[in-house]
């Protein structure tokens with residue numbers, strides 16, 4: 236049975252009882268509109284912990300003024316059904332007043348790894364993420380917390396955060412779950428029209444092709460990234476925020492190919508912003 240927790244007191248009492256019984260607790264933080272990608276995190280959590288808590292909170296502070304906060308999908312009944320199907324133990328469902336009570340005045344800023352890519356394209360976004368994830372980790376106090384490689388920069392930010400702040404939690408990375416045509420599952424895919432859907436899939440194809448030509452043909456990095464941008468625009472993306480080859484930990488941009496690098500992209504398709512990333516080898 237899925238426990239639905241909406242107050243901090245019931246959350247604390249529930250987790251305390253589990254811990255006293257010697258159970259290992261996992262947290263999967265989400266913003267809801269759950270899909271099989273989120274469920275891959277829940278399933279993986281099940282294999283590593285006795286209890287799985289999934290949080291759903293559409294965090295206003297990580298959306299920019301012109302982003303999709305108000306229209307972000309909130310299909311809560313479907314989310315509950317999916318969590319029940321996948322045997323999550325508890326749904327932590329705080330409201331905005333619980334998360335950010337009157338007088339709330341703290342922000343968590345991780346520097347370095349937030350300065351490029353989405354950090355540059357979405358000012359303030361990772362402060363919102365680092366702050367809310369700090370709060371979720373403090374609230375639930377899990378032994379482990381799981382994050383998808385789909386949001387690769389976010390994963391790097393969270394890893395940095397818990398090391399720097401000595402948070403007693405292990406961060407587990409879960410590979411990106413994709414549709415059969417390669418499109419990374421995302422809550423934002425439901426914004427795509429029928430005509431945009433085949434365009435969206437090109438992002439992963441372009442990343443894989445770019446990795447291939449750098450790895451197998453020794454093509455120069457700058458030329459490959461430039462071509463990738465052009466491919467995306469030609470395919471029908473309206474705007475490309477970045478296609479970048481980066482150090483897989485610091486996310487510093489790389490001028491030369493390295494086997495352990497990460498290739499990341501973000502582009503807009505109409506009003507929908509899509510991101511994806513792959514390991515180059």
Ligand code: PAJ
Pocket residue numbers: 264265266267272273275276292294297364367368381382383384385386389409410411412413419420421422
């Ligand atoms: P959200 O976009 O709902 O994603 C929740 C988690 O699911 C993230 O760790 C994300 O990387 C992972 N995820 C999404 N799609 C995935 C896929 N196709 N394969 C594997 N994992 C996938 O990320 C957030 O919410 C928020 O920023 C949050 C961390 C909850 C803070 O508000």
